[in-house]
Amino acid sequence: xxxxxxxxxxxxxxxxxxxxxxxxxxxxxxxxxxxxxxxxxxxxxxxxxxxxxxxxxxxxxxxxxxxxxxxxxxxxxxxxxxxxxxxxxxxxxxxxxxxxxxxxxxxxxxxxxxxxxxxxxxxxxxxxxxxxxxxxxxxxxxxxxxxxxxxxxxxxxxxxxxxxxxxxxxxxxxxxxxxxxxxxxxxxxxxxxxxxxxxxxxxxxxxxxxxxxxxxxxxxxxxxxxxxxxxxxxxxxxxxxxxxxxxxxxxxxxxxxxxxxxxxxxxxxxxxxxxx
Amino acid sequence: xxxxxxxxxxxxxxxxxxxxxxxxxxxxxxxxxxxxxxxxxxxxxxxxxxxxxxxxxxxxxxxxxxxxxxxxxxxxxxxxxxxxxxxxxxxxxxxxxxxxxxxxxxxxxxxxxxxxxxxxxxxxxxxxxxxxxxxxxxxxxxxxxxxxxxxxxxxxxxxxxxxxxxxxxxxxxxxxxxxxxxxxxxxxxxxxxxxxxxxxxxxxxxxxxxxxxxxxxxxxxxxxxxxxxxxxxxxxxxxxxxxxxxxxxxxxxxxxxxxxxxxxxxxxxxxxxxxxxxxxxxxxxxxxxxxxxxxxxxxxxxxxxxxxxxxxxxxxxxxxxxxxxxxx
Numbered sequence: 001x002x003x004x005x006x007x008x009x010x011x012x013x014x015x016x017x018x019x020x021x022x023x024x025x026x027x028x029x030x031x032x033x034x035x036x037x038x039x040x041x042x043x044x045x046x047x048x049x050x051x052x053x054x055x056x057x058x059x060x061x062x063x064x065x066x067x068x069x070x071x072x073x074x075x076x077x078x079x080x081x082x083x084x085x086x087x088x089x090x091x092x093x094x095x096x097x098x099x100x101x102x103x104x105x106x107x108x109x110x111x112x113x114x115x116x117x118x119x120x121x122x123x124x125x126x127x128x129x130x131x132x133x134x135x136x137x138x139x140x141x142x143x144x145x146x147x148x149x150x151x152x153x154x155x156x157x158x159x160x161x162x163x164x165x166x167x168x169x170x171x172x173x174x175x176x177x178x179x180x181x182x183x184x185x186x187x188x189x190x191x192x193x194x195x196x197x198x199x200x201x202x203x204x205x206x207x208x209x210x211x212x213x214x215x216x217x218x219x220x221x222x223x224x225x226x227x228x229x230x231x232x233x234x235x236x237x238x239x240x241x242x243x244x245x246x247x248x249x250x251x252x253x254x255x256x257x258x259x260x261x262x263x264x265x266x267x268x269x270x271x272x273x274x275x276x
Numbered sequence: 277x278x279x280x281x282x283x284x285x286x287x288x289x290x291x292x293x294x295x296x297x298x299x300x301x302x303x304x305x306x307x308x309x310x311x312x313x314x315x316x317x318x319x320x321x322x323x324x325x326x327x328x329x330x331x332x333x334x335x336x337x338x339x340x341x342x343x344x345x346x347x348x349x350x351x352x353x354x355x356x357x358x359x360x361x362x363x364x365x366x367x368x369x370x371x372x373x374x375x376x377x378x379x380x381x382x383x384x385x386x387x388x389x390x391x392x393x394x395x396x397x398x399x400x401x402x403x404x405x406x407x408x409x410x411x412x413x414x415x416x417x418x419x420x421x422x423x424x425x426x427x428x429x430x431x432x433x434x435x436x437x438x439x440x441x442x443x444x445x446x447x448x449x450x451x452x453x454x455x456x457x458x459x460x461x462x463x464x465x466x467x468x469x470x471x472x473x474x475x476x477x478x479x480x481x482x483x484x485x486x487x488x489x490x491x492x493x494x495x496x497x498x499x500x501x502x503x504x505x506x507x508x509x510x511x512x513x514x515x516x517x518x519x520x521x522x523x524x525x526x527x528x529x530x531x532x533x534x535x536x537x538x539x540x541x542x543x544x545x546x547x548x549x550x551x552x553x554x555x556x557x558x559x560x561x562x563x564x565x566x567x568x569x570x571x572x573x574x575x576x577x578x579x580x581x582x583x584x585x586x587x588x589x590x591x592x593x594x595x596x597x598x599x600x601x602x603x604x
Contacts, residue, residue, distance in 0.1 A: 010395050013388050014406035017480065020421040021409045027424065036430045091311035098304035106308065111597060113319045115590035117537045119558040120579035123565045123572055124325035130340045147318025154311060208414040210540050215566060226416050233420060234547060240424055247417040258412035
């Protein structure tokens with residue numbers, strides 16, 4: 001009896017959590033007459049890819065295709081990931097492998113800057129971007145997202161670096177490897193999985209971001225996906241089939257990536273106490 | 277040969293200072309340099325800059341580009357904001373919204389965490405995966421889907437209310453035809469739906485964290501309390517909660533910080549920054565700065581106020597994490 005109640009509660013929670021995602025995908029596959037019918041169908045009766053076709057053939061904003069926006073977003077996100085991964089790896093190695101005077105200060109700095117409300121930085125960063133002449137360029141976003149993703153990336157990566165046994169590096173050093181060789185041959189391969197996990201978080205940060213992309217980019221052909229979707233959505237908020245198809249294409253990569261690394265997320269945020 | 281590890285024998289070196297002073301290793305500072313530069317330039321400098329901007333009258337992009345002067349106005353922006361009754365409404369909205377959302381997220385998240393801990397293995401995996409979906413969904417698309425669910429013609433909620441027996445619907449809500457009903461027009465209703473969207477998006481993190489906490493606490497204590505005849509309520513408050521207190525503390529602080537500056541969900545749900553009746557601090561700051569006519573200085577002063585509020589919360593958070601770091 002108790003077990004049934006527990007399982008029932010579990011199913012309710014699952015329904016509440018997963019339903020919007022299901023509904024997004026289901027709607028994207030329905031023909032318009034099913035979407036706008038008086039009685040909604042839980043499952044598409046005649047599934048169709050017409051909305052995906054509409055989206056992919058440039059219906060979102062005239063003259064610019066979905067692929068263009070997708071490419072802009074991917075470019076920004078990948079550049080952010082590469083830069084942030086490289087810089088974070090260096091910093092994480094410093095924190096996890098060395099004892100130096102300002103180490104604790106740096107760790108506190110990392111924690112504190114993660115708490116800066118990024119929403120409060122739109123105005124001064126807009127100023128900086130204007131001054132640098134980067135307004136309306138994708139590098140303005142890469143720069144911005146680099147700053148946003150870096151503190152968490154270092155915080156997360158230092159746990160991975162610390163988890164590599166020091167003895168391996170000591171052995172390599174005894175065998176005559178210099179610092180760079182030890183780093184490249186020993187530490188880097190062993191930290192690589194952690195670097196992938198960290199990169200995914202930076203990717204999601206850059207991929208999902210809306211406010212700064214909305215503020216720093218003016219030309220439609222330079223829009224990232226979130227901006228394009230907001231624009232499209234604001235202009236025509238009844239084309240639910242297309243909106244849901246675009247949303248699905250935008251969301252799926254994030255969900256796949258996210259599921260790969262979510263375990264690290266909890267330890268990264270809550271147990272700020274990763275040994276290091 | 278120097279190695280990539282901390283110099284062994286520093287302690288020994290200290291005992292015999294005559295032998296040699298430990299050499300200062302510059303490598304860690306060199307490794308930190310790019311990171312420090314980026315944090316400094318892209319986070320700390322703008323943070324200072326927003327404070328500076330709040331003391332000027334900045335009403336055009338040309339001022340930002342440096343083509344025109346910046347007239348210093350001292351505290352005039354703050355005086356204008358704090359003296360505006362609308363600001364008090366916005367502040368009240370923000371605080372009430374954050375409080376309601378933190379409370380609901382914590383309660384729902386904790387209940388789901390406890391539930392996941394009690395479910396059988398297969399069921400727990402299934403429910404856990406579904407919960408993860410809500411977490412993984414980007415704020416933007418999650419909000420768009422909820423907006424579709426509350427669409428005034430073909431939305432699921434509109435259909436559900438239309439499906440209620442007419443008599444019942446009239447008796448309860450004073451209307452039986454819900455087609456065309458503007459779910460987002462009334463501020464209270466708008467904030468309720470926004471709460472639904474935000475809680476849906478943020479309870480998974482709480483649930484998973486609480487579950488992780490529960491897994492790290494030996495279950496025997498709860499078992500013993502249950503054998504001694506304590507009900508679930510009692511077991512939670514006298515056994516489970518005390519052992520998870522540090523986790524709860526951090527979760528409350530993190531949720532508070534996140535819910536105080538909700539932006540994307542509000543922006544999408546309200547369809548931009550036109551609807552002032554549903555403003556909260558972060559969107560208010562943005563709208564003042566970027567909606568024409570631009571008022572960057574005024575927007576900056578609101579951003580500073582938001583930051584100061586969160587600074588206090590952050591102070592609490594950092595102290596908690598450091599204490600946890602010491603204990604482990």
